[in-house]
Amino acid sequence: MTHIELTVNGAKQSGEVEPRLLLIHYLREQLGLRAANVGCDTTSCGACTVLLDGKSVKSCTVLAVQADGHEVTTAEGLATDAGLHPVQAAFRQNHGLQCGFCTPGMVMAAVGLLAENPHPTEAEVRTGLEGNFCRCTGYHNIVRAVLAAAQAQAEQEQAEAAEVRA
Amino acid sequence: MIPAQFDYIAAESAGHAIELLAEHGDDAKVLAGGHSLLPMMKLRLATPELLIDIGSLAELAGVGTDGADLLVGATTRHADLAASDLVRTEAPLLAYAASQVGDPQIRHRGTIGGSLSHADPAADLPMALVALGGTVVLQGPAGTRTVGADDFFAGYFETALAPDELLTAVRIPRRPGVPWGYQKFVRRANDWAIVGVAAIDGRIALANMGPTPLRATAAEDAFAAGASPAEAAELAADGTSPGEDLHADREYRRHLARVLTRRALEHEAA
Numbered sequence: 154m155t156h157i158e159l160t161v162n163g164a165k166q167s168g169e170v171e172p173r174l175l176l177i178h179y180l181r182e183q184l185g186l187r188a189a190n191v192g193c194d195t196t197s198c199g200a201c202t203v204l205l206d207g208k209s210v211k212s213c214t215v216l217a218v219q220a221d222g223h224e225v226t227t228a229e230g231l232a233t234d235a236g237l238h239p240v241q242a243a244f245r246q247n248h249g250l251q252c253g254f255c256t257p258g259m260v261m262a263a264v265g266l267l268a269e270n271p272h273p274t275e276a277e278v279r280t281g282l283e284g285n286f287c288r289c290t291g292y293h294n295i296v297r298a299v300l301a302a303a304q305a306q307a308e309q310e311q312a313e314a315a316e317v318r319a
Numbered sequence: 320m321i322p323a324q325f326d327y328i329a330a331e332s333a334g335h336a337i338e339l340l341a342e343h344g345d346d347a348k349v350l351a352g353g354h355s356l357l358p359m360m361k362l363r364l365a366t367p368e369l370l371i372d373i374g375s376l377a378e379l380a381g382v383g384t385d386g387a388d389l390l391v392g393a394t395t396r397h398a399d400l401a402a403s404d405l406v407r408t409e410a411p412l413l414a415y416a417a418s419q420v421g422d423p424q425i426r427h428r429g430t431i432g433g434s435l436s437h438a439d440p441a442a443d444l445p446m447a448l449v450a451l452g453g454t455v456v457l458q459g460p461a462g463t464r465t466v467g468a469d470d471f472f473a474g475y476f477e478t479a480l481a482p483d484e485l486l487t488a489v490r491i492p493r494r495p496g497v498p499w500g501y502q503k504f505v506r507r508a509n510d511w512a513i514v515g516v517a518a519i520d521g522r523i524a525l526a527n528m529g530p531t532p533l534r535a536t537a538a539e540d541a542f543a544a545g546a547s548p549a550e551a552a553e554l555a556a557d558g559t560s561p562g563e564d565l566h567a568d569r570e571y572r573r574h575l576a577r578v579l580t581r582r583a584l585e586h587e588a589a
Contacts, residue, residue: 173324178321195320196421209424211428214354283509
């Protein structure tokens with residue numbers, strides 16, 4: 154067993170894990186965070202996407218021990234008391250899902266994408282979500298949702314900047 | 320899918336990792352990003368008894384220059400390589416190749432040293448290393464040696480790396496402003512190349528046309544002798560015997576090599 158200490162959704166976590174424990178299983182089974190899903194289990198579908206130090210990763214291909222000392226964010230960590238995260242709100246508003254299985258991974262990939270590129274074009278959204286498969290929607294509403302989230306985040310930043318100036 | 324049991328040690332330095340390799344040899348595998356190794360372990364195609372994790376060693380990551388070479392640390396991740404202004408200026412083909420690996424999540428984890436050591440003949444960075452005429456720096460108990468791209472890839476998923484050696488860095492000749500071409504044919508998002516071609520400065524490398532990334536030497540010779548891109552590209556598959564799978568049979572791969580080589584030579588961009 155290996156001792157790990159990490160931050161998950163802002164809270165310190167520590168424990169003894171088998172080195173072979175995958176991050177997705179640590180999150181789901183040891184911490185009870187069930188948003189990220191095991192889809193293909195082969196680094197292809199992206200349903201298990203979480204943020205590791207702010208960058209999107211597929212947690213089916215990361216060992217829990219590799220996250221030792223790092224920060225993990227899952228979809229459970231996005232919403233605040235003020236409400237849904239802009240990406241979550243945009244997925245709801247634009248109906249960016251059908252069955253919902255890919256959605257937590259899709260949302261986390263979108264959050265990671267917008268952190269790297271806050272004002273993506275439609276083409277950049279499509280290639281930026283290349284690592285996430287949705288078998289229901291045909292992607293159109295997902296892309297719409299991510300573009301809407303980018304717009305909402307930009308407006309929110311402008312409003313906050315105006316508030317600071319006022 | 321869950322890997323077989325193994326012991327895990329986070330190496331404290333590159334030297335520590337090399338000591339551990341000397342001690343454990345073939346029973347140990349080096350872990351960096353884990354995006355080639357962990358899938359193999361989940362399928363139990365690899366069952367190492369010990370993983371030596373070098374993924375957090377700052378001394379092995381990052382990009383700099385050393386005289387006429389770009390020096391890339393082994394654990395530099397694909398996303399960082401693709402985004403580096405220095406790499407985009409001095410070796411734009413390498414930055415572009417890194418941007419073509421897998422998908423964003425994979426590029427956030429996978430490392431250049433891992434991809435080269437894994438030596439998948441269909442992968443982007445091995446082909447790029449061959450096209451660029453780069454070298455790899457290998458450190459072991461006996462010291463450090465450098466091996467050229469043409470000699471490093473020894474066979475299907477096999478390299479010149481000894482069991483007690485660690486690939487610590489990659490050297491790429493700096494070539495700002497030199498035209499290059501890169502073609503990768505895939506059927507599915509985030510897939511490996513069915514065939515890939517990288518060309519720069521008279522060197523043409525092929526991905527997935529044999530057990531290792533290959534030089535298209537007949538096409539190179541013709542191009543050097545003044546043949547047009549179309550004429551040279553006709554020779555791109557000469558001497559190759561690519562494998563067959565559900566994506567492509569041998570003749571189709573040879574056809575792709577010719578078409579993609581022509582495009583790579585015609586579309587060379589500065």
